[in-house]
Amino acid sequence: MRGNNVVGIIFSNMHDDTMQQVTNIRTFGSVPFGGRYRTIDFPLSNMVNSGVNKVGVITKSNYQSLMDHLGSGKAWDLSRKSEGLFILPPFGNGNQMYNNRIEALDGISSFLKNCKEEFVILADCDMICNLDFKKVLDSHLDTNADITIVYKNSEMPADLSEPVVLELNGQDKVTDIVVGSKKGEKATWSMGIYVMRKAFLQKTIAEAVSRNRSNFVRDILQRGVLENKIYGYRFEGYVGTLDSMQSYFKVNMDLMNMEVLKDLFNPMRPIYTKERDEMPTRYGLGSVVTNSIIADGCVIEGEVENCVLFRGVHVGKGSKLANCIIMQDTVIGENTVLTYLVSDKDVTFSDGKAMIGTESYPIYVSKGSVV
Amino acid sequence: MYPKQECIAMLLAGGQGSRLYALTKRIAKPAVPFGGKYRIIDFPLSNCVNSGIDTVGVLTQYQPLVLNDYLGNGQPWDLDTMYGGVHALPPYQGTHGADWYKGTANAIYQNIPFIERYNPDYVVILSGDHIYKMDYSEMLAFHKSHKAACTIAAYQVPMEEASRFGILNCREDGSIYEFDEKPKVPKSNNASMGIYIFSWDKLRKYLEMDEANPESSNDFGKDVLPAMLNAGEKMVAWKFEGYWKDVGTIDSLWEANMDLLDPNDPLDMSDPSWRIFTRNPIMPPHYVGKNADCQNSLVTEGCIVNGKLEFSILFEGVQVETGAKVTESIIMPGAKVMEGAVVQFAIVAENAVIGPGAVVGERPEQMENRDDWGIAVIGGGVKVGANAVVKAKAMVEEDIPEVTK
Numbered sequence: 001m002r003g004n005n006v007v008g009i010i011f012s013n014m015h016d017d018t019m020q021q022v023t024n025i026r027t028f029g030s031v032p033f034g035g036r037y038r039t040i041d042f043p044l045s046n047m048v049n050s051g052v053n054k055v056g057v058i059t060k061s062n063y064q065s066l067m068d069h070l071g072s073g074k075a076w077d078l079s080r081k082s083e084g085l086f087i088l089p090p091f092g093n094g095n096q097m098y099n100n101r102i103e104a105l106d107g108i109s110s111f112l113k114n115c116k117e118e119f120v121i122l123a124d125c126d127m128i129c130n131l132d133f134k135k136v137l138d139s140h141l142d143t144n145a146d147i148t149i150v151y152k153n154s155e156m157p158a159d160l161s162e163p164v165v166l167e168l169n170g171q172d173k174v175t176d177i178v179v180g181s182k183k184g185e186k187a188t189w190s191m192g193i194y195v196m197r198k199a200f201l202q203k204t205i206a207e208a209v210s211r212n213r214s215n216f217v218r219d220i221l222q223r224g225v226l227e228n229k230i231y232g233y234r235f236e237g238y239v240g241t242l243d244s245m246q247s248y249f250k251v252n253m254d255l256m257n258m259e260v261l262k263d264l265f266n267p268m269r270p271i272y273t274k275e276r277d278e279m280p281t282r283y284g285l286g287s288v289v290t291n292s293i294i295a296d297g298c299v300i301e302g303e304v305e306n307c308v309l310f311r312g313v314h315v316g317k318g319s320k321l322a323n324c325i326i327m328q329d330t331v332i333g334e335n336t337v338l339t340y341l342v343s344d345k346d347v348t349f350s351d352g353k354a355m356i357g358t359e360s361y362p363i364y365v366s367k368g369s370v371v
Numbered sequence: 372m373y374p375k376q377e378c379i380a381m382l383l384a385g386g387q388g389s390r391l392y393a394l395t396k397r398i399a400k401p402a403v404p405f406g407g408k409y410r411i412i413d414f415p416l417s418n419c420v421n422s423g424i425d426t427v428g429v430l431t432q433y434q435p436l437v438l439n440d441y442l443g444n445g446q447p448w449d450l451d452t453m454y455g456g457v458h459a460l461p462p463y464q465g466t467h468g469a470d471w472y473k474g475t476a477n478a479i480y481q482n483i484p485f486i487e488r489y490n491p492d493y494v495v496i497l498s499g500d501h502i503y504k505m506d507y508s509e510m511l512a513f514h515k516s517h518k519a520a521c522t523i524a525a526y527q528v529p530m531e532e533a534s535r536f537g538i539l540n541c542r543e544d545g546s547i548y549e550f551d552e553k554p555k556v557p558k559s560n561n562a563s564m565g566i567y568i569f570s571w572d573k574l575r576k577y578l579e580m581d582e583a584n585p586e587s588s589n590d591f592g593k594d595v596l597p598a599m600l601n602a603g604e605k606m607v608a609w610k611f612e613g614y615w616k617d618v619g620t621i622d623s624l625w626e627a628n629m630d631l632l633d634p635n636d637p638l639d640m641s642d643p644s645w646r647i648f649t650r651n652p653i654m655p656p657h658y659v660g661k662n663a664d665c666q667n668s669l670v671t672e673g674c675i676v677n678g679k680l681e682f683s684i685l686f687e688g689v690q691v692e693t694g695a696k697v698t699e700s701i702i703m704p705g706a707k708v709m710e711g712a713v714v715q716f717a718i719v720a721e722n723a724v725i726g727p728g729a730v731v732g733e734r735p736e737q738m739e740n741r742d743d744w745g746i747a748v749i750g751g752g753v754k755v756g757a758n759a760v761v762k763a764k765a766m767v768e769e770d771i772p773e774v775t776k
Contacts, residue, residue: 035656036672074446075498123484256658258675265655275447275651279640280407295656296408296671308656345600367682 006054007117007198008047008139011104012040013060014124014192014329018161018243021364027059029125030066031204031242032327032345034255035295035310036177038069039125041273043193047121048076050133050268054083056111058104060090060097069274076272086111090120094280101216105205120201122194126161128240128251130271131193136233140173140195145231147200147224150193152235157189159243159279164190164217165230166308177222188232189240238263249362252308252325255293259262278311279286286317296369316351323359341365373454374421376489378511378568380424381482383413383475384499384704385432390620393750393768394720398437401429401499403624404703404721406631406640407684409620409649409668414504415497416448416457417647422507424495426455427656428485430478432462432471447650460485474589480578486571494574496567496591502627503564503615504638504645510568513609517545520573520604524566524611536562537592539608547606550597561608564615567591573604614638623719625746628684632667633639640772652687653705662693678708686721695725704749716763725749726757726773733763 022031029040040057047055055078059066066087069249072078073085090097090257091107098104112120119140121133131150140148152167160181166188167176182189204220224230225272240251248328252258265271278297283289288303297312302319309315310327316334325342332338333351340357343349344367353371357363365371388400395403402410412429417429427450431438438459444450445457460482462471472478479486479496486494494516495507505524514522525539533554539561540549551558577595581587587594600606614637616627631638640647654673659665661677668680673688678695691697695708698715698716705722708714712725717732725731732747745764749755756773 011620040744190729255655258658261655261658267654270653271655272653277646277651279647280669280684281657283665283670284634285667287665289659290663291661292659293656294659294670 001315004051004053005117006047006050006052006119006121006133007112007115008043008052008055008121008123009105009108010040010043010047010055010057011101011122011124012057012063012066012100015126015161015243016060018126018159018216019248021243021245021366022248022342023062025062025367026065026123027061027063028242029057029059030063030069031125031248033128033242033248034252035293035308036276037271037273038066039128040066040069041205041271042128042130043094043123043125044076044078044135045271046129046131046269048078048272050137052121052133053078053080054086054115056086056108058088058089060110062102063087071274075274094231100206100214102208102214102219105201106209109202109205112198115198118198120196122196122201125259126242127191127193128242128264129191129235129237130266130269131237132236133195136193136195139231139233143172143231144229146196146228147221147230148195148233149230150191150195150235150238151188151232152191153188154186155235156185156187157243157247158183159247160189160241161243162190162192162217164192164221166190168232172232172234174225174232177217177225178215179222189235191235194362199201234267243363245342245362246360249340249359252293253306253323255308256291256306276311284317287315302334310321310345323362325362344369347371373488373490376426376455376491378424378493378495378507379426379428379486379489379491380415380419380495380507381428381430381479381486381724382412382437382497382499383478384412384429384438385435385472385478386500387433388500388619391624392621392766393748393753394621394624395434396750396768397434399431399433399435400619402438402441403618404503405618405624406628406633406647408652408671408687409640409647412438412441412499413448413647413649414502415499415731416450417645418503418505418507418645419495419497420448420450420648421645422505422511424507425450425452426489427457428460428482429457429499430460430472430482432478435461435701441650442456442648448648455489458485468499474594475591476578476581476587476595477576477589480582480589482577486575491571494569494571496569498565500619501564501566501615501617502638503611504613504616504642504647505566505611507566507568510566510609510611513607514570517607518605519546519607520570521599521606522609523547523596523606524564525561525608526564526611526615528560528562530557533557533560533562539563541608545607545609547600547608550592550600551717552592561610563592563594564611567596573599577602588701613654620747621718621748625701625716629682629699631669631684632682635669656686657685662692663691692727698734709757717749717761719749720751720753721767722752723749724754726755726759728758728776729755729760729771731755731761732765735763738763750756 078085163181281298284301295311312329318335337354384401388395435680450457538551657674678691694711750768758774
């Protein structure tokens with residue numbers, strides 16, 4: 001299978017600063033999402049479902065939760081005798097930590113050198129989508145491109161942390177690359193997912209480092225538009241972009257749209273995650289639950305509307321939750337009212353509390369808090 | 372050469388479970404779904420792992436495909452270990468010909484070489500049709516402290532029901548002096564749970580004697596245990612306290628599922644110190660729609676609920692459409708209850724489809740004659756057409772055509 005000739009590289013720390021509240025204690029890649037997932041599950045599952053069986057995960061700091069989540073890679077079928085999952089902590093240059101994508105790729109040069117695969121996929125954890133990389137690779141080979149950039153032709157998300165607009169000719173060849181957000185406008189914007197030959201990546205990174213060039217978009221993509229063949233691959237499916245607490249909130253809520261749910265969790269290309277062996281969720285007598293996404297292991301006795309409940313959440317009698325995202329093992333006592341609120345893991349809300357946020361500014365309650 | 376194991380388990384999973392009818396048409400009884408995301412065999416397997424037993428032989432015979440698939444390499448139960456682990460043991464062909472497993476004792480007898488390679492001191496014999504949480508290590512400690520040849524787990528049943536069980540009559544020190552199979556006048560209420568621990572040297576001796584006896588039916592309960600007692604071996608009863616249910620019949624399977632809906636569920640599958648492990652489906656969290664109403668029910672991943680649930684259990688990937696109503700029923704993986712359909716007091720097996728407006732099952736109070744009432748069962752993959760009506764106690768194995776109103 002062709003996928004075996006591809007190595008995936010996932011940047012687990014890129015965009016950490018866009019959602020500081022939830023990334024304070026963890027990497028972007030291990031941010032809980034959608035009731036039972038972490039954001040890294042999406043690029044990782046997409047790669048595995050496309051036949052890729054070697055994935056390197058670049059980490060930077062606070063990656064304990066990520067390592068705990070990934071373990072041996074078993075949940076993604078990446079615990080293998082040959083190839084599988086490689087966690088790539090910062091490396092090289094004394095004690096210096098990498099600051100940008102080029103330095104990060106330079107830091108894994110020995111890993112890349114030892115890869116026998118011919119092609120590389122580069123992806124971050126900020127695009128929540130179900131993407132078939134086989135099609136991207138087919139297009140890459142058809143066009144004989146040096147770099148293929150996955151893009152979306154839609155209204156450009158407002159807060160993209162790396163806003164890149166592609167100008168394309170009729171054959172999807174990139175003719176110009178413009179940095180800067182076309183907020184709210186329809187545009188062909190880059191999803192920050194790239195496919196290229198490994199040799200091309202190695203050569204380009206080595207050249208950029210030796211000339212002290214540090215910006216992947218400016219020094220590799222924009223500079224390369226004329227000398228290299230850069231093509232776009234148009235992605236038609238759903239994509240949720242995580243680039244602020246507001247968009248984190250919105251993309252979670254998008255799951256209540258049946259079309260989004262079915263596109264993202266296509267049973268032919270499942271999204272894998274670490275298992276917890278929770279029992280099914282128990283709905284008590286008198287519970288009122290509508291329009292919500294609910295994971296296993298919850299016990300619900302109160303009212304829940306437009307919420308995402310992660311595994312092991314308890315909602316006590318008389319409590320009312322509306323428009324909330326409640327992460328793992330949070331316990332909500334009786335007669336507590338929560339609206340527009342994001343609760344991190346292991347939070348305890350005692351009886352009779354009320355916390356009301358707004359759609360544009362949801363309240364965030366940090367991990368392990370007692371309210 | 373395998374490292375010695377003090378205690379290994381042998382799980383009898385070859386029976387057909389014919390009293391589950393349509394539910395075991397294509398799968399062995401231990402593979403029947405239970406409790407929203409489990410299969411019956413998850414209970415003894417999880418008990419083994421939680422009790423520190425990590426070598427389990429599973430004796431398969433009837434319809435083993437689904438069961439073998441489900442066991443895989445044992446990873447969901449942490450049984451993908453270096454030396455032990457879970458092993459499916461089907462009957463096999465040898466130089467002297469091939470035999471099906473003639474009985475429970477014969478199944479173990481045929482696998483003496485499997486047991487011997489671990490050189491165990493003790494062997495636990497389990498069956499695959501009970502729902503319970505049991506610490507076999509406590510039973511083993513009891514077995515050792517009594518220096519018994521065989522220890523049998525005993526459950527205190529109500530005296531008036533004792534005549535339906537195999538009763539163990541014991542002396543004061545717990546040693547058994549008599550087996551009383553379904554006694555008309557029971558002397559005690561210690562029912563045998565079909566869970567045995569044997570000292571391996573003793574079991575081996577009696578299995579060989581049993582095999583040499585052409586009169587024997589090669590069954591533990593009928594042959595091996597009485598032979599040991601008659602020979603004067605020390606056999607003791609270990610009293611188990613806790614939830615235990617045989618799920619060998621449609622009614623008992625339904626009841627055991629309904630027991631989970633009791634807010635004070637005596638089984639407590641959520642206990643983090645005694646997890647029930649299972650092969651988890653790879654599915655997103657479930658979605659509860661705008662018009663849904665879930666009352667006292669269990670719902671798991673991949674379900675989409677737009678209708679009404681009362682006292683019901685949905686397995687993974689079940690869909691209940693708008694206006695449909697599911698009451699006191701069990702809907703197994705992948706089944707679909709379409710718009711306006713009613714499912715009550717029923718078990719709907721895997722991937723069955725209940726058409727729009729169909730009515731499956733009846734409430735006991737609707738019956739003219741209460742004796743006609745029972746749980747309706749829709750077999751795996753069966754399609755019940757629109758507006759069709761399925762009576763109480765029905766056992767549906769063929770598609771039912773649509774009824775035009």
